[in-house]
Amino acid sequence: MRMIFDPRQSAHAPALEMHNGGWVAHAEVPGRAANIGAALGATEAPADHGLASITAIHDPAYVDFLRSAHRRWLEAGREGDAVGYIWPVARRRDVQLDRIDAMLGRYSMDAGTPITADTWDAAYWAAQSALTALDAVLAGDRVAFALCRPPGHHAGADYLGGYCYLNNAAIAAQAARDAGATRVAILDVDYHHGNGTQDIFWNRGDVLFASIHGDPRIDYPFYWGHADERGEGAGEGATLNLPLPHGTAIAPYLAALDQVLAAIRAFAPDMLIVSFGADTYEADPISHFAIRTQDYAEIAGAIAKLALPSVIVMEGGYAVDALGANVAGFLSGL
């Protein structure tokens, strides 16, 4: 299996995130990719597909913001990482401002996703890794792995959040459509709901978004991922959410996965994108499922039975020491 990663993805290293009322060390660390890379052996660098595949998903004004935010932060006399402290209340009129603090609010959903001097490059190359894994599958490989870091599934068309800046899975799904796939399914098995991916494809019937995740009534990202969210317009029924309770172990997890896989089969896609997070792991420091290292191959085995050309895109997983083994276990089951 080809495994794609660019060393420039490692330069992004935000210092702090707002967590439960205080600033704590950021959980989405470069060591995550290092641990995965060590477990997988050699990875290959992505090809540069340019900006067009990114702006096919993301608002160009948001992309400009991402590229310029840290410079604007420094120009405003600040130091360290750029992070917002004010957000427009939902449905507030869209005032266009270029003050960095206003822009951070306009283009973010939380205070856990700082922008460093290296964030744009890292996010750009993570997206290129996803696009290069897609190339492998379009060229006939049954499966390829993009070691995306930073992750992507919380990022919307015009907002960052949840450690995510560019939505790697959505960018790959759109590129697959543009390369001729008629229907694309995105299966999100990160612990957290992929709100950005859901938002991006909410009104579209050509991309199915199906997710199993911690119940958003009690878990981040709270405002998305409830069982009654099913898409709208042409996208009605092309969003599927299965929230599960804290403590979910492999048996009920596989039962939920069976439901989701049946929906994917019924959708009859030409291509599968998997947003894979290993934060369903029992010892994950910020999540609450009870999946064991040996379970990941079984989860992947069930997914592999779809027998679809598949791009695996890395999302979360914060138990850094076990991350490589969990990812390697998952990929072995494919």
Ligand code: OKP
């Ligand atoms: C990113 B991914 C706030 C903690 C919430 C955000 C979690 C982002 C997870 N007290 N942190 O889906 O793994």
Ligand code: ZN
């Ligand atoms: Zn997650």
